[in-house]
Amino acid sequence: MKQKESWVCSECGHDQAKWSGSCSACKRWNTIEKFIEVAELRPRFMKAKTRPMPLKEIVLDKFDKIQTELKEFDRVLGGGIVQGSLNLIGGDPGVGKSTLMLMIAKELCKSGKKVLYVCGEESLEQTKNRADRLSVAEDQLYLYCETLFSNIKAQVEELQPDALIIDSIQIVYKPEIASLPGSVIQVKEIAMECMHIAKQMGITSFVIGHVTKSGDLAGPRVLEHIVDVVLDFEGDPDLGLRILRARKNRFGPTDEVAMFQMGEKGLEEVANPSQIFLKERVKEATGSCIVPTMEGTRAILIEIQALVAASAFSTCARRASGIDPNRLALLLAVLEKRVGHHFHHLDVFVSVAGGLRIREPAIDLAIALAIASSFSNRPIDPHTIVLGEIGLGGELRSVPRVESRIKEAKHMGFKRCILPKKSLPKEMGALELVGVERLEEAIEIILK
Numbered sequence: 001m002k003q004k005e006s007w008v009c010s011e012c013g014h015d016q017a018k019w020s021g022s023c024s025a026c027k028r029w030n031t032i033e034k035f036i037e038v039a040e041l042r043p044r045f046m047k048a049k050t051r052p053m054p055l056k057e058i059v060l061d062k063f064d065k066i067q068t069e070l071k072e073f074d075r076v077l078g079g080g081i082v083q084g085s086l087n088l089i090g091g092d093p094g095v096g097k098s099t100l101m102l103m104i105a106k107e108l109c110k111s112g113k114k115v116l117y118v119c120g121e122e123s124l125e126q127t128k129n130r131a132d133r134l135s136v137a138e139d140q141l142y143l144y145c146e147t148l149f150s151n152i153k154a155q156v157e158e159l160q161p162d163a164l165i166i167d168s169i170q171i172v173y174k175p176e177i178a179s180l181p182g183s184v185i186q187v188k189e190i191a192m193e194c195m196h197i198a199k200q201m202g203i204t205s206f207v208i209g210h211v212t213k214s215g216d217l218a219g220p221r222v223l224e225h226i227v228d229v230v231l232d233f234e235g236d237p238d239l240g241l242r243i244l245r246a247r248k249n250r251f252g253p254t255d256e257v258a259m260f261q262m263g264e265k266g267l268e269e270v271a272n273p274s275q276i277f278l279k280e281r282v283k284e285a286t287g288s289c290i291v292p293t294m295e296g297t298r299a300i301l302i303e304i305q306a307l308v309a310a311s312a313f314s315t316c317a318r319r320a321s322g323i324d325p326n327r328l329a330l331l332l333a334v335l336e337k338r339v340g341h342h343f344h345h346l347d348v349f350v351s352v353a354g355g356l357r358i359r360e361p362a363i364d365l366a367i368a369l370a371i372a373s374s375f376s377n378r379p380i381d382p383h384t385i386v387l388g389e390i391g392l393g394g395e396l397r398s399v400p401r402v403e404s405r406i407k408e409a410k411h412m413g414f415k416r417c418i419l420p421k422k423s424l425p426k427e428m429g430a431l432e433l434v435g436v437e438r439l440e441e442a443i444e445i446i447l448k
Contacts, residue, residue: 005034006034007019007020007032007033007034008032008033008183008184008185009023009025009026009028009031009032009033009184010031010032010033010183010184012025012026012028012220012221014026016032019032019034020032033179033183063082063083063251064082064083065077065078065079065080065081065082065083065251066080066081066082066083066108066111066113066204067079067080067111068080068081068104068107068108068110068111069107069110070103070104070107070269071269072244072258072259072260072269072270073104073244073258075256075258076231076244076245076246076256076257076258077229077246077249077251077252078249078251078252078253078256079252081104081108081204082204082228082229082251083162083202083204084198084199084202084203084204085198085204085205085228085229085250085251086194086195086198086199086205086207086226086227086228086229087204087205087206087207087227087228087229087230087231088169088207088209088217088223088224088227088229088230088231089101089206089207089208089209089231089233090208090209090210090211090217090230090231090232090233091211091232091233091234091235092211092234092235093210095233095234095235095242096233096235096242096260096262096267097167097168097208097233098119098122098127098130098167098208099130099134099262099266099267100233100244100260100267101117101165101167101206101208102117102127102130102131102134102136102266103134103136103266103267104165104206105117105136105138105141105163105165106134106136106138106141108162108163108204109138109139109140109141110138112140113140113161113162113163113204114140114142114159114160114161114162114163115138115140115141115142115161115162115163115164115165116142116144116155116156116159116161116163116164116165117141117142117143117144117165117167118144118145118146118152118164118165118166118167118172119143119144119145119167120145120146120147120166120167120168120171120172121167121168121171122145122167123145124143124145127143127145128143133264133265133266134265134266135265142159142161147171147172147173147181148172148173148175149172149173149174149190149193150174150175152166152172153193153197156197156201156203161203162203162204163203163204163205163206164194164197164198164203164204164205164206165205165206165207165208166194166205166206166207166208167208168207168208168209168210169187169190169191169194169207169208169209169223170182170187170209170210172186172190173186173190174186174189174190174193177189182210184220187220187223188220188222188223191207191222191223191226191227192226194207195226195227198228207227209223217230224247224248227248228248228249228250228251229246229248229249229250229251230246230247230248230249231244231245231246231247232244232245232246232247233245234357235262235355240261240262240263241259241260241261241262241270241276241354241355241356242259242260242261242262242267243257243258243259243260243295243356244257244258244259244260245257245296253296253297255296255297256296256297257295257296257298259273259276259295261276273295273298273300274299274300274301274302274408274411274412275412276354277300277301277302277303277353277354277356278290278301278302278303278412280353281303281353283382284379284382285379286373286374286377286378286379287305287306287307287308287370287371287373287374288303288304288305288306288370288373288379288380289303289304289306289366289367289369289370289373289380289386290302290303290304290366290384290385290386290414291304291362291363291365291366291385291386291387292385292387292405292406292408292409293358293360293362293363293405294360294362294400294401294404294405297404299401299404299405299407299408300356300408301385301408301409301412301414302352302353302354302356302358302363303352303353303354304350304351304352304353304363304366304367304370305350305351305352305353305370306348306349306350306351306367306370306371306373306374307347307348307349307350307374308343308346308347308348308349308371308374308375309346309347309349310345310346310347311345311346311347316343316344316345316346316347316348317347317348317349318332318347318348319347319348319349319350320349320350320351321349321350321351321352322351322352322355322356322357322358323350323352323357323358323363323367324359327361327364327367328348328350328367330392331364331367331368331371331390332348332371334368334390334392334394334439335368335371335372335439337394338393338394338438338439338440339372339394339439339440339443341371341372341375343375346375348371350367350370350371361389361390361397361399362387362388362389362399362400363387364388364389364390365386365387365388365389365390365396365418365439365442366386366387368390368439368442368443369386369442369443369446369447372443372447373447376447378447380446380447381416381446383413383414383415383416384414384415384416384417384418384446385409385414385416385417385418386417386418386419386442386446387399387402387405387417387418387419387423388418388419388420388423388436388442389420390439394438394439394440395437395438395439396419396420396421396422396436396437396438396439396442397420397422398420398422398423399419399420399423402419402423402425403425406425406431406433409431410429410430410431414431415430415431415432416431416432416433416434417431417432417433417434418434418436418442418445418446419433419434419435419436420435420436420437421435421436421437422435423435
């Protein structure tokens, strides 16, 4: 046995030979920690047991996918859970990661699978209490409260489950590693062990991961490279809506999302998200604009709300909820320069109703029109939707998947759509399409 001493960054996992005040990779301060790795002496060269194979000789095996009654979850994974895959699920505290995993365990047991649920953060009684609330009482579901990985691996080899769920990877540790549970080295080693269990034993594995204050998964970046699927579970704990988003998927697309509603009996699938976001909408209100946005392959109608009010202070407030604050500053500059609306003495607040976070630029026109509506104190027609990206010159740029967005608007009963002239599709039935080229034209049409 020999010892190897190194210094590791607790934020990014960068390994360096000596201590320094800041990490040379991520530039964070006071994140370098001492790490002593104990390794066995091995021969320098080992005979390879495998050989390179020509591409034409490799035979593809079809991935066996397990279907569940949670259709939204299956759609995010590309049609079902792949047998022998390693899946990582991250999310904020209290968002419902453990609840989701218990529901997945229930569905796997229904399909005849044996599931081992390692509840390292809670006692068996706490997990059983949650299972009773979710009506989970499957005979093939085994709960195991343990944080020592050697004991977990021993139970996996003895029980031979079809699926393994670890809640969470930051609490499991290996005592031979001179580092605390949740550290960069511990998380990396536990992830590698879980990968060997999934691939060598064919056990479908789910690992719950914590997130940092910035919303990124805690631990080294290599953690996301090791696993097959990375799922982000998003949502405000104070609101009922939850969004499951695939950030990485080796077996399917990465542009799909699933929506759930948190209730007393667990997560319920949301079949019509647009209705959820628009059900509390107040018609004929100033500063309100409806825009169809794309979440994966699904079009969802959301409400953009804006409030422009006189400021009582010398420095005006600019607040954005659900959108990028830098994008809001850019759109305010365009409104001042191209339209003539001056906000230097006004506070501006913009929010996406329902708590959803939107990243695509196709909602630029809706944000600008909502601000203009509140500024001029004139409401927007409640039966009109808008979409389009705004350039610095005030021009409207085309957006993708216009047909899907307009189809969803027709389904929800809207009559008119304001969109860039370059994105005008073919006739969409009873829906009136109005193509515009500049922001000034859109404001004149919709606020006349």
